Amino acid sequence: MASFDLNLLPIALAIFEERSVSGAARKLDMSQPAVSVALNKLRLALGDPLFVRTAHGMEPTPRALTLISPTRDIMQRLHTDVLASETFNPASTTRRFTIALSDIGEMTFLPKLLDRLRRDAPQASILSLSMAPLELSAALENGEVDLAVGYFPDLKNRNFFQQRLFSHDFICLLSADHPHRSRKISIEQFLQMGHAVIKAEGRSQELFEQFLIRRKIQRRIVLSTPHFMSIPFLIASSDLIATVPRAVGESFAQFSNIKLVEPPFEIPPFDLRQHWHRKYHKDGGNAWLRAVIAEMFSA
Known part of the structure; x- marks a missing residue:
């Protein structure tokens, strides 16, 4: 088995189905001499003529017949289990x-x-x-x-x-009751206010902190927290300001007493x-x- 060429089996199956070497060649898109060479290799490997020329075409020997059923099974498994494209059905998946x-x-x-x-x-x-x-x-x-x-x-x-x-970019959060009424905060106001700062694992928040460092902007930090979810409640009940990704601020504004104001500088989006x-x-x-x-x- 170590030296047996499994590529010969589909050729034997094609000869069996077509009952001719030329027919097998057409079916496999091979030349007739190439099919003949392959058949001779298979005969030599198995020690049997396998197919005998008769008036009705190439008839299989008993030894050839023992190859046909398992070869068909192998080819079918290859097509259905290996070569067939995976079909994913979202309506029925339990993934x-x-x-x-x-x-x-x-x-x-x-x-x-x-x-x-x-x-x-x-x-x-x-x-x-x-x-x-x-x-x-x-x-x-x-x-x-x-x-x-x-x-x-x-x-x-x-x-x-x-x-x-x-x-994505950033937005500032203030309590809805905060006296600031403009849609944008000035740099002077930003620096004067107390800040709630999120020190979370999310890498996006690091972008804002790095921006401040590059611009040498130092805030008056009143609170540092690793948790985003406490921010809307802390801001709603205080005069603090927080700067968060815009989608987060928009989500917070839907269920808490806060308002959104634009930061005083252009923060590069990510x-x-x-x-x-x-x-x-x-x-x-x-x-x-x-x-x-x-x-x-x-x-």
Whole structure:
């Protein structure tokens, strides 16, 4: 078996079905001499003539007949289990999709995504998690995580694909009762106010902090917290100001007593993207989820 050429088996099957070497050659898109050579190799390997020329064409020997059924099974399994394209049906899938998101990402993406899954993939579910950059890279590679959606500048390896969704910038939050009435705050007011600062794991917030450092802007920090979710309640009940990604601020304004004001300087926007490992680029479920996210959030 170590030296047996399995590529000869489909040729034997074609000769059996066509009952001629020339017919097998046409079916396999090979030359007739090439089929004859292959048949001779198979005869030599098995020690049997396999096909005998008769008035009715090339008739199989008993030894050839023992090859036909298992060869058909092998070819069918190859086509259905190996070569056939995966068909993903969102309506019937029970797959759990794992997505790496920051808490900002959850607020931005999950409400709309869950609503879409409820409609198009009602039996599917989502696991949202947060990981350190090195852990996330490994998790995407081994399939533990399907997608990383948000701001992940560390996923630059050539083994990762990425797709830009939209650009994001920052907005300032004030209590709705704050005496400031303009849609934009001045740099003097920004520096005079007490600030609530989020020291979270999300890399996007680091962009704002780095911007301030480059511009040598020093705020009067009254509160530092690692939690975004406490910010709307803290701002609503105080005279503090906080600067957060715009989508986060817009979400907070929907359910808390806060208002949005533009910051006093132009903060460079950043891109939110979805990232996936090249191993799963052709995976049907992964491709479907990527298409859904791109459709809903691309701008």
